[in-house]
Amino acid sequence: MDLDTLRSFIRDIPDFPKKGIVFKDITPLLKDGPALRFACDQLAGSFRGMKIDQVVGIESRGFIFSPVLAYQLGAGFVPVRKKGKLPAAKEAVSYSLEYGEDSLEVHLDAIKKGTQVVIVDDLLATGGTAEAVIRLVEKLGGTVLGLAFLVELGFLKGRDRLKGYQVHSLIQF
Numbered sequence: 204m205d206l207d208t209l210r211s212f213i214r215d216i217p218d219f220p221k222k223g224i225v226f227k228d229i230t231p232l233l234k235d236g237p238a239l240r241f242a243c244d245q246l247a248g249s250f251r252g253m254k255i256d257q258v259v260g261i262e263s264r265g266f267i268f269s270p271v272l273a274y275q276l277g278a279g280f281v282p283v284r285k286k287g288k289l290p291a292a293k294e295a296v297s298y299s300l301e302y303g304e305d306s307l308e309v310h311l312d313a314i315k316k317g318t319q320v321v322i323v324d325d326l327l328a329t330g331g332t333a334e335a336v337i338r339l340v341e342k343l344g345g346t347v348l349g350l351a352f353l354v355e356l357g358f359l360k361g362r363d364r365l366k367g368y369q370v371h372s373l374i375q376f
């Protein structure tokens with residue numbers, strides 16, 4: 204397995220979830236054993252040797268890779284969920300979507316001051332989601348050591364919004 208082969212497992216679905224969007228479908232990669240293992244190992248490799256306390260995963264598809272990474276790095280897993288899903292006391296952050304606003308939430312006691320975290324999602328597009336999660340983690344006093352994505356849509360320049368942070372992606376389009 205290599206990164207070029209891994210790239211070939213990502214499938215384009217035009218006009219999903221709405222007209223004009225080319226959805227990057229990662230399920231062909233997920234269902235292939237060697238591809239899935241390679242992707243997880245490569246993602247974890249970006250942070251090997253660093254002292255990471257927690258991996259923060261973003262709902263929904265970020266939940267596929269983040270617990271695996273946490274396991275590989277010997278770190279804990281913290282879910283950042285969409286509004287209204289978490290049961291205990293929480294902190295929220297709003298971020299803008301193409302139309303309107305949305306918010307993401309994390310449990311108040313999930314990240315302690317001084318905790319070293321990495322943030323994981325399946326795909327980096329405009330960077331709006333990742334930027335919001337950075338704000339959320341920092342509100343709770345966590346230190347963001349880096350961010351990891353399986354796929355990066357480079358033409359949307361999401362990386363520019365994450366200046367000053369270590370950003371890793373395995374596959375770029």
Ligand code: AMP
Pocket residue numbers: 224225226227228261262263264265324325326327328329330331332333361
């Ligand atoms: P953004 O905030 O623009 O960086 O968008 C990132 C989030 O939206 C990630 O959680 C992705 O899962 C999802 N996303 C955005 N664009 C796409 C796309 N073209 N294909 C698949 N997922 C996408």
